[in-house]
Amino acid sequence: MSSAGFPINDLIRRKLQTTLTVLTLTLSVASTLFLLLFTNRLGLGIASSKGTLTLGLSGIFGQFSLFIGALIFIVGAVLTSFIVFLMMAQRTRDFGLIKAVGCPNSLVAGYFMTELLTTTLVGCILGIAFGFLADFSTANLVFSRYVTPNFLFAPLVFFTFFILALFFGLRPILKVSRMTPIEALSPVNYFGLTEGVSKHKPISRRGITWRIALRSLYRRQSAILRMVFLLSIVFILLTVSIAGGIIARNTTTSWITNPIDKDAIVIADSTMIHQYKMSLSNFSKPQENLDFNYSDPKLLIPDALIKQLETLSSVDAVDSRLVLSKTVTEMAGFAILGQASSSTVFVGGHRQSKSLIIGVNTAELTGSWSLKGHFLSGNDSEAVIGDSLALSMYVRDASHGIAYSDPLLEGVGLDDINFRIVGVCVDPLNNGFVTYVPMDKLANITGINEPNLLLIKLNASTNPNTVIAQMKSIIQASGLNLEVSNLSSEIEQNTVFLSSTWQTIMLLPLFMLASATICFISFMMLSVDEQHQEFAILRAIGAKPRIIVNISAIQSGIVLFTSFGIGISFGIVITTIILMTNPLITTSTVLLISAWLFSALMAMLALSFYPAYRLAKASILKIMT
C-alpha cells in the first residue's frame, strides 16, 4: 500500500461520502464567495452610489447587505468546519482498525491528513471557481454592465475556509492518534459518541421509538450541539434575509409610495410633468434634465383654474405645489437649545447642495411621509428636508471641523432666508434631495405667486377616466396649455425596482440553505449509519420499517426544530431591533414570512428522512453488514 495511493483510493471507494463532503465544501466556499462578491456589488455598490436610491434607503440597504454578508461568512465558516469534523470523526473506527493491524501511528495519521488535505483543497478550489462563475453569470444578468469583481475576497475566503477546515479536520485525527486501537474501535469514541448512562428506571414509560431516538441523540451530544449551532445560524440568516427582507421591502416601499398618492392626478405643463416624472423615477431611470427652468412663467397655473377644479364634486383635495430647483445652504452656528453660554455647542457648517424646493400648502397635502421629526405645521419658518439631503449636508465631518451635526437641530438657508428643519423625510423625488417649505414663504422669497404643479386627490368612488376627461375639458375651455396625467406608472416602477432589489438579496441565502441542507443530510446519513446495527436488530426482532424512519425523524425533528426556534428568535430580534426601526408589519407580512420559513423547515425535514428511508428499504441482512 503506497502512502499516497491508499488515501486517494480510499476517497474514490467511498464515493458517496467523498462526493457529499466535497460538494458541501464547494457549495459552502462558492456561496460565501459569490455572496460576498454580489453583496459588495449590489449592497455596498448601491449604498455608495448617488442617483439610484435615496441615501436613507441606501444606508438601510447597505447595513442589511453588510449584516447578511457577515452572517453568510459565519455560516460558511461553521459549515466548513462542521463538515470536515464529521468526515474525520466518522473515520475514527477505520483509524482504530488500521492501527490494530499494526500500521504505525504516524503513517495512519498521514493517510487521514492526506485525505483531509485532498478533500479540503479540492472543495476550496472548486468553491472559488464556482463562486466567481456564479458572480459572473449573476452580474451579467442583474446589472447592465459587468464590472470586475473584487478579487481580494477570493484569498480571504480560500485561506479562511482552508485553515478552518484543516483546524477542525485535524482535531479528530489528533484525538484519535492518541487512542489505543481498542479505544478507537469502541463506539464510545466513534462519531463523537459520549456514553451517557444516567439513572434510568428499568422500564421507561416513554414509547420505545422516542426512547431510542432521544438516548441516541443524548449519546451523540457533541455532534448534535455542533449541528444545532450550525443550523441556528442558518436559520438566523434565513430569518434576517427573508423576514428582514420582506419587512424592509414593505416598509421602504411604503416610505416611497406614501408621499404621493398612487391614484393622484397631476396637472401641469407637459414639460413640467415630464420633468417631474423623471425626477420621481430616479431609482430606475436616468435623471431629469438638470437645466430645466422651473421658474419659467409659462409653467404657472392660475388660481382661477385651481378654484374651478376645487368645485368638482369628484375632487377631494387640490395639492398646489411650487416646484423649483435651488441651492440650499446649511446654516452654521446653530446652538443647541437650552445650553448655557459657556457650554454652548455649535452645530453644522456652511455646506451646500442642489435641491428641489417644493412649496406646499399644509392644509391641502395629498400624501404623507415617513419622517424623523414632523411635517410642516403651518409655521412659515419651518422646513422639511429629504433623507439624502440630511445624509449629505447634515453629517459629522471631521475634515471640515464639524464635530456635531443633526438636521433636526439645524436650519436650511434658501436665498438668504433661514428655515428651521423640523423633519427629515424619505422621498423618492429627486432621490431625496428635496426641501419642503410653506408655499407662501417660498412665494415671498421668489416672487412667484402661483403654483406650477397640481396633485389632485379624487373621491374614491369616482371613475378616474371620467374625471380626467372632465378636467381636460375645463383646461381646454380656459385656453391653457396644461396636461392631465397620473403618476401610477412611476410609482409602480419605483416599487418594482425596490422590491426586486430586496428580493435579490433575499434570495442570496438560499445558496447557504442548500449547503446547510446537504450538510444536514450528510449528518443524518452518518447518524443513521452509526445506528445501523441497532436498526437492524430492531427490524430483526419485529420492528416495522417505518419505526426506523420514525426514530430518525424524531432525531432530525428535534435538531431542526431546536435550531429553528433559536434561529427564528434571534433572527426576529436582530431584524426588528437592529436592522429596521419602525418596521411595517402586517398580518399578511407575518403570514408570508411564516410561509417562507416554514417551507424551508419542512423541505429540510423531508430531505433529512432520506437516509433513514433508504436504510428502512434495505434488507435486514444488508443493514446488519
Next chain:
Amino acid sequence: MEIRMTQTEDVIVSTEGLTKTFQVGDRKITVLKDISLQIPKANFVAICGPSGSGKTTLLNIIGGIDRPTKGKVFIAGEELTGKDEDFLSEFRCNHIGFVFQSYNLVSTLTVAENVAFPMEWTRKPSAEIERRVIDLLKTVGLENRAAHFSSQLSGGEQQRVAFARALANDPELILADEPTGNLDAKNAQKIVQVLQFLKTNGKTVVVSTHDLQIQALADQVVCLEEGKMATNYE
C-alpha cells in the same frame, strides 16, 4: 431414522425446495440448495455443519429475515415467501424469537427495556410487560441487572438477555444462531441450561450450533454440507 412428514397441524416449520443464491460480481454463489425440511411442534432441532455450509442463511430464511431465491417457507401454517416487510416484521414479533451469535442488544436500552420492547410493539398493557420482564429475567438469572445497559454486561449475560428478549412475546418458535459461539465454557453452560429450560417447557427450538452439549439436547439434527441437507435424523 430419516424424517418424512407431510405438512400437518403438528408441523410448525416447513420448507420446500429452499434455494438461496448470492451474486458476487459476475459469479453466482449458491448457499442453500433445495432444502426441504419439516419440524414438528415442541421439537428441539440442532442444525449443524461446517462454517459456510448455510446454517445461518437457513435460520435467517426460516426467521423471515432473509428471502429465498427459490422455494417456500411455512411457519405455523403461514407461508412467508412473497410477504411484504410489514407483515414479516409483525410475524417475527409475534411468532418467532431470534437469538443471534453476537447477542445484538440495543445499546441505548437497559436490560429490562431490551426484553420489554418486543412486547411494546404488540401493545400489551404496561403492568403485564413489567411482570413478564421480571419473570423472564428471573428465568435467565439476571433480575438484578435490569437497569444496566448492555455495555455493562459480560458476553454470557448479554446472550441470556437475548434469550429473555426472544421469549418476550411467548413465540411458538425460537431460532438461535450459534448462541454459544462467542462464549467461554462456563457461560456456554448457562446458555445450555436456558435451552434445556425451553425444551422442558415444550418450546420449538431450532439452533444452529457446533456445540455438542446442545446437539445432545436435540430431538432432531439437521446437517448441512455446502448448502445441501446431508442428513436429517432423530
